[in-house]
Amino acid sequence: MNKQKLANRIWESANKMRSKIEANEYKDYILGFIFYKYLSDRELKFLKENGFTQEDIEALTEEDVEVMKYVRGRIGYFISYRNLFSTWIKMGKDFDVSNVTDALSAFNRLINPSHKKVFESIFNTLETGLSKLGDSAASRTKSISDLIYLIKDIPMDGKQDYDVLGFIYEYLISMFAANAGKKAGEFYTPHEVSLLMSEIVAHHLKDKTEISIYDPTSGSGSLLINIGRAVSKHIEGENNIKYYAQELKQNTYNLTRMNLVMRGILVDNIFTRNADTLEDDWPYFDEANPVETYDPLYVEAVVSNPPYSQHWDPKNKEADTRYARFGLAPKSKADYAFLLHDLYHLKRDGIMTIVLPHGVLFRGGEEGVIRKNLIECNHIDTIIGLPANIFFGTGIPTIIMVLKQKRDNTDVLIIDASKGFAKVGKNNMLRASDIKKVADTVAARADIDKFSKKVSRKKIRENAYNLNIPRYVDSSECAEKWDIYASMFGGIPKSEIDELNRFWKAFPGLREALFIEGEGPCVELFTDSLEQTLIDHHSVKNYISNFEGVFRDFDEYLKTELMTNMAEVKTSKEEGVLTDYIFSRVTPMPLVDQYKAYQVLHDEWTKIAIDLEIIQTEGFSAVNRVDPNMVSKTKDGKEVEVQEGWVGRVIPFDLVQQTLLLDEYRALEQKVSRLVEITAEYDEILESIDEEDKESSAINDSGDGFVAKEVGEVLKEIYTEVETPEIEALKAYAELTKKADKLTFISENNVVNWSNMEANQDDTYAKKAVNAYVLELQSVFEFPEDSFEAKIIQASRLMTEEKEVKAQVKAETAALQQKTKETIESLSEVQALELLEKKWIVPVVEQIGQLPHEVVDELTGKIKGLAEKYAVTYATIETEIKETAAALSDQIDELVGNEYDMKGLSELQKLLKGE
Known part of the structure; x- marks a missing residue:
């Protein structure tokens, strides 16, 4: 199962398991357990790489102080064997909620002192939330057991970017955000917005060999991680990026730390704070030794998605070096306070990107003063207008503002990217092409019609420092115009043909x-x-x-x-x-x-x-592997996973079938197509039956389907009522008892084809044979094509065929699945490469x-x-109106009514004639 399928499976199960718990809360529990599993697996890997046998590992306790200190000193923490995630799984029915509470308590106690900033209290949210997972110890044990079994198969390491853990963690965060309403903004920046900011920052820093990046409202930490990944594409070597993060909310701060650690970032490169960014700024220092640990924070890049238009307290902050040069944001809107905070922490050659509401571009008062000062000091580099409804929990349109401490340009690049997106559910989402187009435009500082424009400082001054995007970039669609001459006389205007000039040049x-x-x-x-x-x-x-x-x-x-x-x-x-x-x-x-x-x-x-x-x-060899195809089904009122066939780990079944098993595939497809045709034929029959006949029990109450059992009963009645001269003669013969009478009847009634029945030794016919022949004659009787009886017979035959074809499809599908599985497992290297070429290339x-x-x-x-637009002229329409009015006037002449009716009709005629 690839990482996307595994992520989908975990999300679907987790979303059902959370029951009535809010998505915003439940995410902290499942993500907390994933992180604990990561730490457990990481310790096990470290122990095995350093010569510990399974027996040694099973003997690990915190009482073994020497080993405990060794492990803690190398990885930053220590987990005893009984508290490992894998041990919980092995415990089976003996597992209890107390195992979790004991383990989390022990973890906090056994953190290496030098790693406390990263690990201390990281499981607080999980610990305090365990009580919400059930009303009793037994119910909590059941809920936790379900959770840990759900995530037990997530692999925790890999090569290159096979970062299954990170992918699943990010995916779960995004899905919980989509279900968390307004609270989503507290911890999540949509992945696509994060990627756009990352590309802009990475391009600016592409020539650096070492960098530090900072997010003062870090949320889940995804922004920092994406920036790091984007920048690392340009940096040779590893561990050259330092990550600084600050977050106000404790549970969200825990997400930041977990996310950073699980991405394999060196703990020594992670610096985090749980504090109010606007009230409690860096520099970073250890409270126990502030003088020697004082470290002012200046970084190459700052990225942030702060809470929009939040209240803050600007009192006594006039001398704060973050704001002194530019001014204080108003109490009711902290947007510029966050922006100035970010700018302050930039190095001279640094870059920052920040997501803000559109209001920061044009609001007056204190914000207008700050905006003017930023422009005059040449810090605002780029403004990017994003589509509305792109963030979870809010539909307001937002912008990304790019600022620098030192710039070579004095203009501001303004981009209206609000039209480039795909609709996904209730939200809009930036596509990869939208992200690249914006990032390329920023890198090239390009002027693109209806998309981007470099605006001079002089122009901005003339607009009183108002940076509202529509003032500078008009991305609206051109209003449709109509040529009056063409509308009257026809033809296509040359002026509108000229507008297609780019095509005529090509x-x-x-x-x-x-x-x-x-x-x-x-x-x-x-x-x-x-x-x-x-x-x-x-x-x-x-x-x-x-x-x-x-x-x-x-x-x-x-x-x-x-x-x-x-x-x-x-x-x-x-x-x-x-x-x-x-x-x-x-x-x-x-x-x-x-x-x-x-x-x-x-x-x-x-x-x-x-x-x-x-x-x-x-x-x-992964190309030769197949995995069980697990699907969720309801059994006894519970959701259970059952296997339905197989799926190729790399090579898709349908590709193999259409390439190497084409004959079997086509034969099956023909039968599947026949089932579709049968459904269409049912519909045709039903449409041809009149409403009175639809009252028959053979047709369902809604009149759009046949009732299989009732069709059979109605069919019996139809056949029973069939009478022909031959059937009447046969029924009369069946009433005879004497041999002589039977022989006389046979010789006198040539309307019956007696040879179609097997005669007795005395040349008479048994009643059983006669009745069987009667049924045969009734069943082959041809009703008129448009009769109700003929249509019921046709439906019955279709039902018989449908049943047979469905059975064949089921059997052939199973056979083809098995043959495909065997084919994949025995693929030669040449065959596998051929299939990969068809799949990839x-x-x-x-x-x-x-x-x-x-x-x-x-x-x-x-x-x-254009041709259709001017196909009908005004003159044509006018003629049609006159002809229609004249025809209506003539019809009025034939109408009769009382005195007042006639007066009204007379007046209508005058209007129609234009009198």
């Missing part, structure tokens, strides 16, 4: 081939087959051919990058390498959106990276190859839209 001669020039301001569409004319035009063919030429070796390049050097691919950096390759080829091509190409790559890379991480961690190449065709489709749509 496709020389195409405009002339599509339109007939007239004397007036309009043109006519030359062809009735627009799509075919476009596709066949030499400039379009050349355009597509040129694109294909540019990417002719793309598949080979990808194979070399991803497959030839599979074991050496650095997944954290490879996407950037592939992006540079694609951009270098797409950028010279007119009309193709390079960010659309990047989105294609990113969507596929997300899946490719997971596979690479698995292969690099487990070896190439082909989708990217095919989707990139579609980009020029999408350009042509876009132009086609625009021309069609």
